[in-house]
Amino acid sequence: MRLERILHSQGFGSRKACRSMIRNGRVRLAGRIIDDPFAELSTEELVFTVDEQTWSYRDKAYLVLNKPAGYECSHRPQCHPSVFALLPAPLVARGVQCVGRLDQDTAGLLLLSDDGQFIHRWSSGKKNVPKVYEASTAEAVTDAQIQALLSGVHLNGEPTPVHAVACERVAENTLRLTVTEGKYHQIKRMVAAAGNHVERLHRSKIGGFALPSDLARGQWRWLTNADVAALGAFVSP
Ligand code: URA
Numbered sequence: 001m002r003l004e005r006i007l008h009s010q011g012f013g014s015r016k017a018c019r020s021m022i023r024n025g026r027v028r029l030a031g032r033i034i035d036d037p038f039a040e041l042s043t044e045e046l047v048f049t050v051d052e053q054t055w056s057y058r059d060k061a062y063l064v065l066n067k068p069a070g071y072e073c074s075h076r077p078q079c080h081p082s083v084f085a086l087l088p089a090p091l092v093a094r095g096v097q098c099v100g101r102l103d104q105d106t107a108g109l110l111l112l113s114d115d116g117q118f119i120h121r122w123s124s125g126k127k128n129v130p131k132v133y134e135a136s137t138a139e140a141v142t143d144a145q146i147q148a149l150l151s152g153v154h155l156n157g158e159p160t161p162v163h164a165v166a167c168e169r170v171a172e173n174t175l176r177l178t179v180t181e182g183k184y185h186q187i188k189r190m191v192a193a194a195g196n197h198v199e200r201l202h203r204s205k206i207g208g209f210a211l212p213s214d215l216a217r218g219q220w221r222w223l224t225n226a227d228v229a230a231l232g233a234f235v236s237p
Contacts, residue, residue: 003027004037006057011090012050026051053088060115061096062223063087066215067110069200073101080104086218087112099123100182108133108203109211111223122206122231125181130165132178132205133187138197141169145194149177153193158183162190208233 001009007018007027019037021027027034028049029041046057067073071083084092091112099111100123113119122129146169152161166178179186188198204211209231215221223231 001041001043002037003034003039003041006041006043006046006048007050009094010055010057011092011094013093021050055090058222060118061091061094061113062115062118062228063091063096063112063220064209064212064215064223064227065110065112065220066211066217067102067107068217069105069107072104073098073110083110083112087220102203103185103188103201106201106203107217109206109209110203111206112220123182125183128180129207130178130180130205131182131203132166132176134170134202134204135175135177135187135191135198136200137173137175137191138199139195140172141175141196145191145196146175148194149175149190153190155183155186155189155193162186164190207231 003022004015004018007013007021008015012018012021022037023035025033025035029047043057043059048055048057065083065086067083070080071086072078072080073083075082075084083098084096087096095114096112097114097119099113099119102108102110111122121127146167149164149167152163155162162179162181162183164177164179166176168176170176175191177187177190179190183189187201191198207230209227212221
Protein backbone atom coordinates (compact mmCIF):
# COMPACT_ATOMS: atom_id res chain seq x y z
CA MET A 1 0.00 0.00 0.00
CA ARG A 2 1.19 3.55 -0.69
CA LEU A 3 2.57 5.37 2.33
CA GLU A 4 0.10 8.29 2.00
CA ARG A 5 -2.79 5.79 1.98
CA ILE A 6 -1.39 3.96 4.98
CA LEU A 7 -1.22 7.16 7.01
CA HIS A 8 -4.68 8.23 5.90
CA SER A 9 -6.16 4.82 6.86
CA GLN A 10 -4.61 5.09 10.33
CA GLY A 11 -6.20 8.48 11.03
CA PHE A 12 -3.35 10.87 10.28
CA GLY A 13 -5.48 13.23 8.17
CA SER A 14 -6.66 13.67 4.61
CA ARG A 15 -4.63 12.17 1.78
CA LYS A 16 -3.38 15.68 1.00
CA ALA A 17 -2.37 16.34 4.61
CA CYS A 18 -0.62 12.94 4.76
CA ARG A 19 1.25 13.67 1.51
CA SER A 20 2.60 16.94 2.84
CA MET A 21 3.45 15.35 6.21
CA ILE A 22 5.52 12.76 4.35
CA ARG A 23 7.14 15.29 2.01
CA ASN A 24 8.06 17.42 5.04
CA GLY A 25 10.13 14.54 6.44
CA ARG A 26 7.88 13.86 9.43
CA VAL A 27 7.47 10.13 8.74
CA ARG A 28 10.11 7.53 9.53
CA LEU A 29 10.45 3.80 9.10
CA ALA A 30 13.05 2.08 11.29
CA GLY A 31 14.55 5.51 12.03
CA ARG A 32 14.87 6.49 8.34
CA ILE A 33 12.85 9.37 6.87
CA ILE A 34 10.64 8.29 3.96
CA ASP A 35 9.69 11.41 2.01
CA ASP A 36 8.01 9.73 -0.96
CA PRO A 37 4.22 9.65 -0.36
CA PHE A 38 3.87 7.02 -3.07
CA ALA A 39 6.42 4.56 -1.65
CA GLU A 40 4.83 1.09 -1.72
CA LEU A 41 5.05 -0.74 1.62
CA SER A 42 3.78 -3.97 3.04
CA THR A 43 1.41 -3.29 5.93
CA GLU A 44 2.28 -6.56 7.63
CA GLU A 45 3.80 -5.80 11.02
CA LEU A 46 4.48 -2.29 9.78
CA VAL A 47 5.66 0.14 12.45
CA PHE A 48 6.19 3.79 11.55
CA THR A 49 6.84 7.04 13.36
CA VAL A 50 5.05 10.34 12.75
CA ASP A 51 6.98 13.13 14.44
CA GLU A 52 7.81 11.41 17.74
CA GLN A 53 4.74 9.13 17.79
CA THR A 54 5.39 5.45 17.02
CA TRP A 55 2.46 3.66 15.47
CA SER A 56 1.84 0.09 14.37
CA TYR A 57 -0.41 -0.39 11.37
CA ARG A 58 -3.76 -2.00 12.11
CA ASP A 59 -6.34 -2.79 9.52
CA LYS A 60 -9.07 -2.39 12.15
CA ALA A 61 -8.81 -0.88 15.61
CA TYR A 62 -9.93 -2.91 18.64
CA LEU A 63 -9.29 -1.29 22.02
CA VAL A 64 -10.05 -1.59 25.68
CA LEU A 65 -10.30 1.52 27.85
CA ASN A 66 -10.50 1.59 31.63
CA LYS A 67 -13.17 4.28 31.70
CA PRO A 68 -13.04 6.65 34.65
CA ALA A 69 -16.30 7.98 36.09
CA GLY A 70 -17.04 11.51 34.87
CA TYR A 71 -16.62 10.86 31.13
CA GLU A 72 -19.37 10.60 28.54
CA CYS A 73 -19.41 7.90 25.85
CA SER A 74 -20.21 10.43 23.15
CA HIS A 75 -18.45 12.41 20.47
CA ARG A 76 -20.65 15.36 21.48
CA PRO A 77 -20.63 15.31 25.28
CA GLN A 78 -23.18 17.45 27.08
CA CYS A 79 -21.78 18.10 30.56
CA HIS A 80 -18.55 16.11 31.02
CA PRO A 81 -15.45 15.37 28.97
CA SER A 82 -15.70 12.68 26.30
CA VAL A 83 -14.01 9.27 26.58
CA PHE A 84 -12.56 10.09 23.16
CA ALA A 85 -10.44 12.77 24.85
CA LEU A 86 -8.58 9.85 26.48
CA LEU A 87 -7.49 8.41 23.11
CA PRO A 88 -4.78 9.57 20.71
CA ALA A 89 -6.13 11.82 17.93
CA PRO A 90 -5.51 9.32 15.07
CA LEU A 91 -7.81 6.75 16.72
CA VAL A 92 -10.60 9.30 16.99
CA ALA A 93 -9.99 10.49 13.41
CA ARG A 94 -10.27 6.96 12.04
CA GLY A 95 -13.75 6.68 13.51
CA VAL A 96 -13.37 4.55 16.61
CA GLN A 97 -16.74 4.18 18.42
CA CYS A 98 -17.80 2.84 21.81
CA VAL A 99 -19.06 -0.75 21.82
CA GLY A 100 -22.21 0.03 23.78
CA ARG A 101 -22.29 2.95 26.18
CA LEU A 102 -21.59 3.30 29.87
CA ASP A 103 -23.24 6.10 31.82
CA GLN A 104 -21.15 9.15 32.57
CA ASP A 105 -20.77 8.07 36.22
CA THR A 106 -20.01 4.40 35.46
CA ALA A 107 -16.38 3.27 35.42
CA GLY A 108 -14.53 0.23 34.09
CA LEU A 109 -14.39 -1.92 30.99
CA LEU A 110 -15.22 -0.14 27.75
CA LEU A 111 -14.46 -1.60 24.33
CA LEU A 112 -13.98 0.62 21.29
CA SER A 113 -13.54 -0.18 17.62
CA ASP A 114 -13.91 1.09 14.07
CA ASP A 115 -15.18 -2.30 12.89
CA GLY A 116 -18.95 -2.02 12.48
CA GLN A 117 -19.53 -5.77 12.67
CA PHE A 118 -17.52 -6.08 15.86
CA ILE A 119 -19.42 -3.17 17.43
CA HIS A 120 -22.74 -4.75 16.55
CA ARG A 121 -21.65 -8.21 17.70
CA TRP A 122 -20.66 -7.03 21.16
CA SER A 123 -23.21 -4.29 21.80
CA SER A 124 -26.43 -5.82 20.53
CA GLY A 125 -28.76 -6.78 23.37
CA LYS A 126 -29.98 -9.68 21.24
CA LYS A 127 -26.65 -11.50 21.28
CA ASN A 128 -26.81 -12.71 24.86
CA VAL A 129 -23.42 -11.36 25.87
CA PRO A 130 -22.96 -11.55 29.66
CA LYS A 131 -21.68 -8.35 31.23
CA VAL A 132 -20.54 -8.22 34.83
CA TYR A 133 -20.98 -5.14 37.02
CA GLU A 134 -20.09 -4.29 40.58
CA ALA A 135 -22.61 -1.93 42.14
CA SER A 136 -22.01 -0.09 45.41
CA THR A 137 -25.37 0.45 47.04
CA ALA A 138 -26.76 3.05 49.42
CA GLU A 139 -28.34 0.43 51.71
CA ALA A 140 -27.00 -2.93 52.85
CA VAL A 141 -27.87 -5.63 50.29
CA THR A 142 -30.57 -8.03 51.48
CA ASP A 143 -31.31 -11.62 50.46
CA ALA A 144 -34.74 -10.49 49.27
CA GLN A 145 -33.12 -7.97 46.91
CA ILE A 146 -30.81 -10.64 45.48
CA GLN A 147 -33.78 -12.95 44.98
CA ALA A 148 -35.77 -10.20 43.27
CA LEU A 149 -32.87 -9.40 40.92
CA LEU A 150 -32.47 -13.08 40.03
CA SER A 151 -36.13 -13.82 39.50
CA GLY A 152 -36.85 -10.57 37.61
CA VAL A 153 -37.93 -7.00 38.33
CA HIS A 154 -40.33 -4.76 36.45
CA LEU A 155 -38.74 -1.79 34.73
CA ASN A 156 -40.81 1.08 33.33
CA GLY A 157 -41.40 0.59 29.64
CA GLU A 158 -40.33 -3.07 29.59
CA PRO A 159 -43.04 -5.56 28.72
CA THR A 160 -41.54 -8.43 30.73
CA PRO A 161 -39.53 -8.63 33.97
CA VAL A 162 -35.79 -8.20 33.58
CA HIS A 163 -33.52 -10.47 35.58
CA ALA A 164 -29.83 -10.86 36.33
CA VAL A 165 -28.33 -14.16 35.16
CA ALA A 166 -26.10 -14.07 38.25
CA CYS A 167 -26.20 -11.91 41.36
CA GLU A 168 -24.21 -12.11 44.57
CA ARG A 169 -23.36 -9.95 47.53
CA VAL A 170 -19.61 -9.31 47.59
CA ALA A 171 -19.68 -6.91 50.56
CA GLU A 172 -22.40 -5.54 52.79
CA ASN A 173 -23.10 -2.70 50.35
CA THR A 174 -21.81 -4.24 47.13
CA LEU A 175 -23.52 -6.43 44.56
CA ARG A 176 -21.97 -8.27 41.63
CA LEU A 177 -24.52 -8.71 38.87
CA THR A 178 -24.37 -10.32 35.45
CA VAL A 179 -26.86 -9.23 32.81
CA THR A 180 -27.10 -10.08 29.13
CA GLU A 181 -29.06 -7.08 27.85
CA GLY A 182 -27.87 -3.50 27.52
CA LYS A 183 -30.94 -1.48 28.42
CA TYR A 184 -30.79 2.20 29.31
CA HIS A 185 -29.49 2.59 32.92
CA GLN A 186 -30.26 -1.10 33.31
CA ILE A 187 -28.36 -1.90 36.49
CA LYS A 188 -29.39 1.29 38.27
CA ARG A 189 -33.04 0.72 37.35
CA MET A 190 -32.93 -2.94 38.34
CA VAL A 191 -31.36 -2.24 41.71
CA ALA A 192 -33.88 0.58 42.32
CA ALA A 193 -36.73 -1.76 41.41
CA ALA A 194 -35.38 -4.26 43.94
CA GLY A 195 -35.51 -1.58 46.65
CA ASN A 196 -31.95 -0.28 46.84
CA HIS A 197 -29.95 2.48 45.13
CA VAL A 198 -26.71 2.36 43.12
CA GLU A 199 -24.16 4.87 44.32
CA ARG A 200 -21.22 3.71 42.19
CA LEU A 201 -21.09 1.34 39.23
CA HIS A 202 -18.17 -0.47 37.65
CA ARG A 203 -18.11 -2.89 34.72
CA SER A 204 -15.50 -5.61 35.12
CA LYS A 205 -16.20 -8.16 32.39
CA ILE A 206 -17.76 -8.68 28.95
CA GLY A 207 -18.13 -12.30 27.81
CA GLY A 208 -14.98 -13.98 29.12
CA PHE A 209 -12.84 -10.85 28.91
CA ALA A 210 -12.07 -9.14 32.21
CA LEU A 211 -10.78 -5.59 32.51
CA PRO A 212 -6.97 -6.06 32.59
CA SER A 213 -5.80 -5.49 36.15
CA ASP A 214 -2.70 -3.62 34.95
CA LEU A 215 -4.69 -1.11 32.92
CA ALA A 216 -4.81 2.06 34.99
CA ARG A 217 -7.94 4.17 35.10
CA GLY A 218 -8.10 6.40 32.02
CA GLN A 219 -5.63 4.21 30.11
CA TRP A 220 -6.34 2.24 26.93
CA ARG A 221 -4.56 -0.54 25.06
CA TRP A 222 -5.04 -2.59 21.90
CA LEU A 223 -6.97 -5.84 22.26
CA THR A 224 -4.81 -8.88 21.53
CA ASN A 225 -6.08 -11.96 19.66
CA ALA A 226 -6.23 -13.71 23.03
CA ASP A 227 -8.44 -10.91 24.40
CA VAL A 228 -10.84 -11.25 21.47
CA ALA A 229 -10.94 -15.03 21.94
CA ALA A 230 -11.65 -14.53 25.66
CA LEU A 231 -14.46 -12.14 24.77
CA GLY A 232 -16.20 -14.95 22.92
CA ALA A 233 -15.94 -17.42 25.79
CA PHE A 234 -19.20 -18.11 27.68
CA VAL A 235 -21.24 -16.49 24.90
CA SER A 236 -23.87 -18.58 23.18
CA PRO A 237 -23.61 -18.23 19.37
N1 URA B 1 -26.32 -0.11 33.78
C1 URA B 1 -26.40 1.16 34.21
O1 URA B 1 -27.31 1.52 34.95
N2 URA B 1 -25.45 2.03 33.79
C2 URA B 1 -24.41 1.68 32.99
O2 URA B 1 -23.56 2.52 32.67
C3 URA B 1 -24.34 0.35 32.57
C4 URA B 1 -25.29 -0.53 32.97
